[in-house]
Amino acid sequence: MKPNKLFYLTFFAISVALMVGSATAAEVSQGKCIDYDRGTHQITLEEYDLQFSDEHPYGMSTGVQTVFDVTDAMIGIAPEPGDILRLAWVPKAEAKSALRVMNVSKQDLRKK
Amino acid sequence: MDASWLYMFMPIAGVNIFWPGLVLIGFSVGVIGGFFGMGGAWMVTPGLNILGFPMAFAIGTDIAHIAGKSMISTIRHSKFGNVDYKLGVVMLVGTMAGIELGAQLIMWLERLGMVGNVVRWVYVGFLALIALMVFSDYAKARQKKAMGLVDGDKGTEGFTWYKTLHKIKIPPMMHFKAAGIYCSAWLPISVSFITGILAGFLGIGGGLLRMPALIYFIGAPTHIAVGTDLFEVMISGLYGAFTYTLKGRIELVAVFVMLTGAAIGAQIGTVATKYAKGYGIRIAFGVAVLCCMVSIILKQFKYETPAAVLILGTIGVICLYIMGIMFKGAAQELRDKKAREQAL
């Protein structure tokens, strides 16, 4: 490789590194969909934990119900009560604002 | 016994993958690709799918790993020996558009929930075609040998389709100096567009199709075709990696695991070609293609474990065979060298 190519590569790497500053971490929650209100754009989720097993492939229920605002979210297969969902969300003002909503249980059937 | 340490969690695809299988696929594709001088990516997409990756992830991951691998071979060539850059750039237009279209097709099939089935059957057809080509090539070579003809001269003189194609004069007409071709720009663009679609759809580099297309349809000399194709694979692989990542269908960890394996494997494969003799190895290649095809069919009918065993077993055996050739040959060469030095 010529030196000037190397230079461009380094330059590129540095500019990427600078961009990294703008990356924010999102929380991820998984659980059973209790309700999906299309009018208010809200999903109520019964959160599951990380204890995966053959009987509970999506984890065990913690019993905690959380409400997510999905106004700005990218939603896959439409959630219905009973579906297992996985959400990536960020705190926004008082609410938990979802970025992406994945329908884990329905998507599993389509996999492969 | 607890075998969980053999499985690695892939955070994006959300699957647990048998990682030694991943290493073996990467390594084998390097060895086999390096040895036979053509891709080998055709076994990666089915292989990843059989190991448990959803089909779209298998394709995206394969394409990214091709991009990385073509970087390695480009380094080996140190420079693009014989690239017609003008031809390459013109073809990039078609290749990139084709890859995008192929990727869009995959995403569309995924939305319909049938990507796995469709891609698997297209692969079965594709591999059947490769196997047929390999075997007919072998039969022809045997025939020639039996008739006492010397193999060596390229059989390209037989096909002059490009002469007809060059007569199509749709502007803009272009002159490609390095390749010595004067034709309509639409000819290379459309050829690369079609190979691009297949590359984006199957997650392959496309060299398997682009190389003959460059020679027979466009009329490029063989050495220019090789270099230009390499250039094309690298850039289009990077574009494919980019677009599949944007679509969220890539598993970065798997790409790196395979790439490392492929880098080592490719060295062994290319060195082994020095010591290989005869046509027998081509049969082995054809058989590998057929086994790969059978394992895809097994996977299609939900025989997951036999499918995995068959594909990993086949590429493992071929790998060992090629490594055997390489180590035996290399040891002999080093012995001879030593003997020569001592004689002086």
Place this chain on the structure above:
Amino acid sequence: MKRMIHRLSGMCAAAWLLLPSLAMAAGDKATNIVVVADTRRVEGIMRYFSDLYNTNIWLFAVWTVLLTVVMGCTLGFMMDFIMERTGLDLKSRKIVEH
């Protein structure tokens, strides 16, 4: 043999053309598939990239391409370096691969 190749490739082409109509027949259950990387189960650098996947896919794509290039070049140079040291003659034949 040649006729078989032609016939087979013809069949492939036909299948290719049939694809869209096949998909049409599947009806309107088309829905976008959205994937969320499960960052709860990974740590360190993997956590960073999974986070990036969830929040900023463009940056993730840039990283992928960049890392692929860097890794390809590094491995390429490293392997060349190692192979030179084996004492084998690697220059006397053409290498064609990708």
